[in-house]
Amino acid sequence: MKKRILVVEDEEKLRRVIELQLTSAGFDVDKAAAAEDGLRLVDRADLVLTDLKLPNMDGLQFLALIRRQNSQVPVIMMTAFGSVETAVGAMKAGATDFLLKPFSLDHLMQVVHKALEIRALRDENRQLKAELGRRYEFDNIIGRSPAMQEIFATIERVAPTRATVLLAGESGTGKDLIARAIHFHSPRKDRPLVKINCAAIPENLMESELFGYEKGAFTGAQTSKPGKFEQADTGTVFLDEIGDVPAPIQIKLLRILQEREFERLGSNQTRHIDVRVIAATNQDLRAALEQGTFREDLYYRLNVVPLNIPALRERKQDIAFLANHFVKKLAPDTGCQVESITDAAMQKLMAYHWPGNVRELENVIERSLVMATGTQLDAGDIRLEPPPSPRRAQSGGGDSHFVPEGMSLDQYEQEIIKEALRRADGNKSQAARLLGLTRNALRYRLTQMGMEA
Numbered sequence: 001m002k003k004r005i006l007v008v009e010d011e012e013k014l015r016r017v018i019e020l021q022l023t024s025a026g027f028d029v030d031k032a033a034a035a036e037d038g039l040r041l042v043d044r045a046d047l048v049l050t051d052l053k054l055p056n057m058d059g060l061q062f063l064a065l066i067r068r069q070n071s072q073v074p075v076i077m078m079t080a081f082g083s084v085e086t087a088v089g090a091m092k093a094g095a096t097d098f099l100l101k102p103f104s105l106d107h108l109m110q111v112v113h114k115a116l117e118i119r120a121l122r123d124e125n126r127q128l129k130a131e132l133g134r135r136y137e138f139d140n141i142i143g144r145s146p147a148m149q150e151i152f153a154t155i156e157r158v159a160p161t162r163a164t165v166l167l168a169g170e171s172g173t174g175k176d177l178i179a180r181a182i183h184f185h186s187p188r189k190d191r192p193l194v195k196i197n198c199a200a201i202p203e204n205l206m207e208s209e210l211f212g213y214e215k216g217a218f219t220g221a222q223t224s225k226p227g228k229f230e231q232a233d234t235g236t237v238f239l240d241e242i243g244d245v246p247a248p249i250q251i252k253l254l255r256i257l258q259e260r261e262f263e264r265l266g267s268n269q270t271r272h273i274d275v276r277v278i279a280a281t282n283q284d285l286r287a288a289l290e291q292g293t294f295r296e297d298l299y300y301r302l303n304v305v306p307l308n309i310p311a312l313r314e315r316k317q318d319i320a321f322l323a324n325h326f327v328k329k330l331a332p333d334t335g336c337q338v339e340s341i342t343d344a345a346m347q348k349l350m351a352y353h354w355p356g357n358v359r360e361l362e363n364v365i366e367r368s369l370v371m372a373t374g375t376q377l378d379a380g381d382i383r384l385e386p387p388p389s390p391r392r393a394q395s396g397g398g399d400s401h402f403v404p405e406g407m408s409l410d411q412y413e414q415e416i417i418k419e420a421l422r423r424a425d426g427n428k429s430q431a432a433r434l435l436g437l438t439r440n441a442l443r444y445r446l447t448q449m450g451m452e453a
């Protein structure tokens with residue numbers, strides 16, 4: 001695209017020479033003999049070349065007026081030999097460059113090209129910054145790590161589509177947040193987003209909850225009721241904890257995904273539905289596939305776009321950003337004066353392994369803000385859960401529990417293995433040593449747990 005240069009010069013001969021030179025160099029040229037005429041043409045100019053001494057207006061005043069109208073346009077000031085000081089003044093006032101009269105046409109072209117180049121670089125820089133800014137934060141989802149930036153890019157790419165997304169990540173990694181972001185960046189954003197927590201619905205109620213029922217379908221069904229899927233028609237269904245869906249429901253979900261149809265409980269009328277499905281799991285579904293507790297066909301229908309959200313301990317770069325974000329977000333509510341986090345406190349946050357991920361970080365910051373007295377959050381204000389220690393857990397506070405309450409032996413073993421990996425920073429040989437296992441024995445257990453060995 002041709003660049004347009006505005007030449008403001010009261011001396012007609014010079015104006016013509018410059019115009020000729022610029023047009024033959026491939027520029028479009030606007031001309032003005034006075035400041036007032038020039039100002040009318042500033043908006044469409046890519047560069048302004050102006051005399052510093054104009055009739056009726058001082059050059060610096062003219063410059064200020066140009067800047068007010070177009071803060072980005074490069075301005076080159078032409079000034080008579082001997083008024084270098086004024087030229088310097090012009091630079092200070094925001095001129096891009098100056099030309100001392102008389103100047104050669106070569107020199108004129110050099111200065112013009114240089115000014116346009118700088119302009120292009122600045123534009124590019126601004127654009128880059130804007131892009132980066134968008135990447136570090138997406139709808140209040142904070143993430144500087146490459147993994148999170150990739151997730152943002154995927155969200156942007158898949159949100160406008162109808163594709164089924166499977167979010168996998170430990171509890172507290174932001175699955176809900178991401179599911180919402182996908183829905184609200186989709187064409188369905190003004191339609192319902194219905195969340196179904198599959199782990200929270202008792203198995204015997206799940207079918208009626210999801211697909212609705214007809215009057216008399218079971219004792220107590222005095223009226224007909226649409227299910228969650230019907231409520232979400234033309235919108236999005238977010239199936240949280242999809243790994244907890246029992247087998248009979250899995251097959252009905254598969255039918256919704258494949259045929260977009262279902263029946264209410266107690267009805268043989270087939271209903272059609274248009275929903276976009278986003279599913280989430282905090283367990284490794286591939287392990288469930290191997291054990292045969294999760295249907296393979298359903299898994300592949302759900303896993304069209306997999307989004308794996310790493311645990312917070314695997315993307316430590318995000319900790320500082322998130323911590324600062326939560327301070328800003330939560331400080332006003334807690335009524336404290338905290339504005340920032342000391343280096344020592346940040347180091348403490350960075351060193352922790354965050355089993356509860358971002359949710360835990362948010363809670364820790366909130367609690368710490370209550371403890372803090374000054375304008376900075378210090379290491380002493382931050383209380384972290386000590387890592388689960390097998391010895392401590394085993395002694396169980398003198399109680400007779402062999403394993404912590406509410407945990408199966410398998411879960412307990414998994415916790416210990418995960419903890420060993422954490423302490424070994426993911427190094428499997430070292431983790432195996434900590435556990436008194438051979439590397440192969442640890443490998444075997446990891447495969448059993450569905451964690452890659």
Ligand SMILES: Nc1ncnc2c1ncn2[C@@H]1O[C@H](COP(=O)(O)OP(=O)(O)O)[C@@H](O)[C@H]1O
Pocket residue numbers: 140141142143169170171172173174175176177178322358359362
């Ligand atoms: N990347 C993130 N940026 C900002 N807040 C986050 C981020 N990830 C999680 N959170 C916050 O942490 C908490 C837990 O997130 P959530 O989406 O409910 O996790 P999950 O569904 O995976 O358990 C929420 O308060 C959420 O706002």
Ligand SMILES: [Mg+2]
Pocket residue numbers: 172175176240
């Ligand atoms: Mg969740």
